[in-house]
Amino acid sequence: MLLLKLDAQSKEPIYRQIVRQIIDLVEGDTVKEGEALPPSRELAQRLSVSRFTVAQAYRELWAKGYVDSRPGSYTRVRKRPKLAAGTSARRYAEGELDSIYSASARALEDAKALATFPVGRTAAADVIDFTPLALDTRLFPVDELRTSFDRVLTQRHASLLNYADPAGYAPLREYVADRMRMHAVEAEPDEVLITHGSLQGLDLVTRLFVDPGRTVAVEQPTFPSVMPLFLVRGARLGAIPMTEGGMDLDALEALIREREGRADALSLIYSIPTFHNPNGISTSQPHRERLLALCEEHRVPLAEDSFQEEITYFGKAVLPIKSMDSRGLVFYLGSFSKVLFPGVRMGWVLARRDCIERLTLLKRVEDISCSPLMQAALHRFCESGAYELHLRRINRIFAKRMAAAMAALRLHLPAEKASFDEPSGGYLIWIRLRGMRRSEGEIQTALRRAGVAAAQGSLFFAQSPDPPSGEPPSGRSTRRGPASVERYLRLSISSLDIDEIEEGIRRLGGALAEL
């Protein structure tokens, strides 16, 4: 005899209540295997519900494997194997799978702080936020993009309706190759691979060259998101300090020579030579030549991250290292995310053809291809001239915004406490706080109180600029960050207008003066 209690007031549908209670009875062994459930008509009458409701419950019990049901026979409780399962109630504790996670998943847990670096706006609405490195949403060419999607979908463009070439939508690859030629890089469409942002491009290049235990050289400071990317591959970080002119090439050369032939030999160099993140530096032609010469001499591939290459509002920039690369050791990483909006998630790798073939295979295995629809719309947007127009517009705007930021910094920043360099492009300003005694937490609190936010410098180092007392964590870094008396702030002006920049810097200067 089934004892069921139905609650007509419950949000849970009646048939679900029946299912749940019968499962509990079976699981609790009150109803035994092989026992017949009452005919649906009988149970319906007893419970004062419709026969349909009971039939629905029985169907679900059948689908869940609790009962057997054949036409003309009773509905009987089935023999089930011993499963932890049973009711839908979850019977697991958080973290109980920890012991079966892979080594790389565990490595990532260690690097969680780096991996969860905020990419979007996080500050309260009344705070002027210099943190996000994403274009001012007010400048997005949304209408032009809408038109592009509309056109592409109206024409039912054949290439978006099917699986696509894993290397990317052919016209977009061609467009990228053409643009690269404007940066003096000789490029053919089949030397371009379209990726989900430049980060996926870097991930693929890493997978092409870096075996677990090998070293990847990274500038210190650098773009935080790349460090966990290397760590989950099992790579060691070779932290190379930045000098005023860029990556310290003596240190790099010493690292290469020290590890040559060893199990932790250098397998990849990651560099941001133009408008560096976070410190805004663009390296000189001689610096680029020597870096490339080192790569050639030691046959080490170079990932050249050029995510802000086109934000060149102060005139001519130095050419990409890729433009000098006749050996095919440079892997140029480009992105549409900083000119257009981050949401397109589209970037590219430019590299020698045989490597692009390999990278394409790696990408195909991972996710088949980027969305052909998104690529076709982006291509339509670019080809219509909207990209070029938008680029000129934001360069015009940011020339003014950066000039305003520099003027405001000179006016409001207490010179004895803080210094900065003038970037030649891009959105970033790196502020060095001299002889600062306050902790980063204290500085952040002071800024927040003043109604302004900026990224704290330690985020950009593999290891905090003030390591805790004792040994640095093993295997994570070969060098230490800057001396512990120096602190940094990264200001991104990408999402702020001139008024906001000026007011924000005024607040920043006030807060720093009081620290």
Added chain:
Amino acid sequence: MLLLKLDAQSKEPIYRQIVRQIIDLVEGDTVKEGEALPPSRELAQRLSVSRFTVAQAYRELWAKGYVDSRPGSYTRVRKRPKLAAGTSARRYAEGELDSIYSASARALEDAKALATFPVGRTAAADVIDFTPLALDTRLFPVDELRTSFDRVLTQRHASLLNYADPAGYAPLREYVADRMRMHAVEAEPDEVLITHGSLQGLDLVTRLFVDPGRTVAVEQPTFPSVMPLFLVRGARLGAIPMTEGGMDLDALEALIREREGRADALSLIYSIPTFHNPNGISTSQPHRERLLALCEEHRVPLAEDSFQEEITYFGKAVLPIKSMDSRGLVFYLGSFSKVLFPGVRMGWVLARRDCIERLTLLKRVEDISCSPLMQAALHRFCESGAYELHLRRINRIFAKRMAAAMAALRLHLPAEKASFDEPSGGYLIWIRLRGMRRSEGEIQTALRRAGVAAAQGSLFFAQSPDPPSGEPPSGRSTRRGPASVERYLRLSISSLDIDEIEEGIRRLGGALAEL
């Protein structure tokens, strides 16, 4: 004295010709370091070109680092480090980097045949092509999708304009969780991760659990693209034969026990329990229960690939294994690619919350997030009811198409030579050729001649059903494929209408009869 020869007929711009020739002179040491180039006015006169053209060439030489130029002084050839670089001419041979590729990149090269399995249509236009597993383009709800993009972009939806939550667009996660409840899976939005197709979901799950050297169990035959995915992670494939009822669970259990505690212990089981690719089988409730019980007993996670779960035109399907999973060992992989078009490249993983957090971190490190724009448009499409309508429509249509395919197969297939099972849903039919003496190449040729194409069976095995004489390749497979006298063809009806299906099967039957 510079000797330059310009060709006014050449497609290469004049200034580029000047640049190229001067670089050649410098590289060839005809023009020495420190030497001054002629003033631009003088060179222009001598070459009968405008001074502007020469100035442009000199600027490019400067940008490329070949000359120094200061106001009021001559343009002098710079000292450059010894670089292989120089002219834009590439000086590398294909393949010369092979020795510095990572182990996983080399593993992929070995698995290239699997990784390059064609995803789209490859046959000539007059061939009826049963190869592509992608929905008939004529059925795509393109207009509804265009409307969705238009709406989302018109409203300048805030969440698409910025960096997005790496776990996915919140309303889309909620929609997916709701849909999963329709399949009797209790799911909360924070148990859902949005991925670039279900393949990226599988890649992330693999990274979460599988260390190099460990074993991943795969059905044989299986979806070809997953095998290289496991191999590039350094995993070993544990090939489990399929019986008529699905994966051979005795073989699976034997494999688990044999390797338990060893370096090649089983770390993941990959299975397609519903409308299997390639053989169309859906496993029974008892089969699912035993598989889950094995996972629980041995604490092995299960990747349940349910890419065709919603193509259930023949009525009620068995519920997903995930619906019984109270231990949190099942990782449900879903996809929009087979209902909508492949080009959206959107799928999801449904799993226990703490694992979703880990998987999200892995995804974030790799590519930050899926495009919020694409996700917002897809969500708008779903929420408007267009997804549900479209799903019902294609289920109505494919019930008829599959019935027509079955009728045509019974009519045209020579029963003594070929057999097949009736699938209960999905797009796939798996044909077993009995006692076939012809090679797969010969069969393909015969089909092509008859104007029809289908995927050859060996593509779906880690190892060819007829291994070459001698030992099988080491470490790739623990079991052999089916006996060498059996050959298979996979027919996908997803992109064909009834007339095409009937005519295609007529041609297929004719071709097989003659073999």
